Amino acid sequence: MTEPPRTLTGRTRLAGVLGWPVAHSRSPRLHGYWLWKHGIDGAYLPLPVRAQDFDRAVRAVAALCFAGANVTVPHKAAALALADEADSFARRVGAANTLVFGPDGRIVARNTDGYGFIESLRQQAPGWHAAAGPAVVLGAGGASRAILAALSDAGVPTLRLANRTRGRAEAVAHELGGVEVVAWEERMAALEDASLLVNATSLGLEGKVPLDIDIARLPSRATVCDIVYVPLETPLLAAARACGLAAVDGLGMLLHQARPGFASWFGGDPVVDDELRSFVAADLMAAR
Numbered sequence: 001m002t003e004p005p006r007t008l009t010g011r012t013r014l015a016g017v018l019g020w021p022v023a024h025s026r027s028p029r030l031h032g033y034w035l036w037k038h039g040i041d042g043a044y045l046p047l048p049v050r051a052q053d054f055d056r057a058v059r060a061v062a063a064l065c066f067a068g069a070n071v072t073v074p075h076k077a078a079a080l081a082l083a084d085e086a087d088s089f090a091r092r093v094g095a096a097n098t099l100v101f102g103p104d105g106r107i108v109a110r111n112t113d114g115y116g117f118i119e120s121l122r123q124q125a126p127g128w129h130a131a132a133g134p135a136v137v138l139g140a141g142g143a144s145r146a147i148l149a150a151l152s153d154a155g156v157p158t159l160r161l162a163n164r165t166r167g168r169a170e171a172v173a174h175e176l177g178g179v180e181v182v183a184w185e186e187r188m189a190a191l192e193d194a195s196l197l198v199n200a201t202s203l204g205l206e207g208k209v210p211l212d213i214d215i216a217r218l219p220s221r222a223t224v225c226d227i228v229y230v231p232l233e234t235p236l237l238a239a240a241r242a243c244g245l246a247a248v249d250g251l252g253m254l255l256h257q258a259r260p261g262f263a264s265w266f267g268g269d270p271v272v273d274d275e276l277r278s279f280v281a282a283d284l285m286a287a288r
């Protein structure tokens, strides 16, 4: 007889991702893989929720004894605001991507995006060291904030931030502290002594124009990261590899940010390995 189908039971632990829209989210596939891999009686659901319904929806899933949830666009700031407790990283970044519902009904908010970024960087570019030199981050949205805070915590000596709309970069620098704002037009010059370049803009995303930057201005031991993961190999990463630089794709950050949530809700220590990467990457390719 073939293996019986996997079914839910009366004891299935539940979690999910709250977002609007949420159909594009890879989190159900990713958590579903770990649940299967670890043989856990759990389920992770897509939970489409409009902005005006977010608070009610969180309280509803908490009342249904969900173990917790991930939170994605556009709810990350609202998730932090409604929580009873939040970790210091989420407070600094002003957003949460992970909620854990305690048995006492308390809602705890965490932000694991910075953790995911650093873990992915360490896994894909093991030669990178925080103390090696300045980091240049392009873009001033939510992802950029988490990345800058994480790089600062990791001990990067100089953080440079360039964004097309300078005012947004100044606001981020003001809130986080310890970040130098560089004019968007000066981004190439900022690379000269940098050990890390991070694209945290949406440039390079499929259907968008590529990021205009001259990778050859980076020192030969620099690392280049992209948060864009559709396509997995962005023009920026292809250019970095062609110059012999270490390149870190955006899929790693997505996979690693999910680990703390999974461990809190379902237990275990989920790992990001080639099998998981291929499983999620196959879904990204299929959607194109």
Ligand code: ATR
Pocket (backbone or CB within 6 Å): 138, 139, 140, 141, 142, 143, 144, 163, 164, 165, 168, 200, 201, 202, 203
């Ligand atoms: P998120 O919060 O997920 O990071 P976002 O707020 O939409 O997303 O941020 C997208 C980033 O890409 C922004 O830094 C944006 O720059 P602006 O603040 O000037 O809008 C950047 N971006 C998008 N299109 C761009 C373009 N054509 N040239 C330069 N930067 C661009």
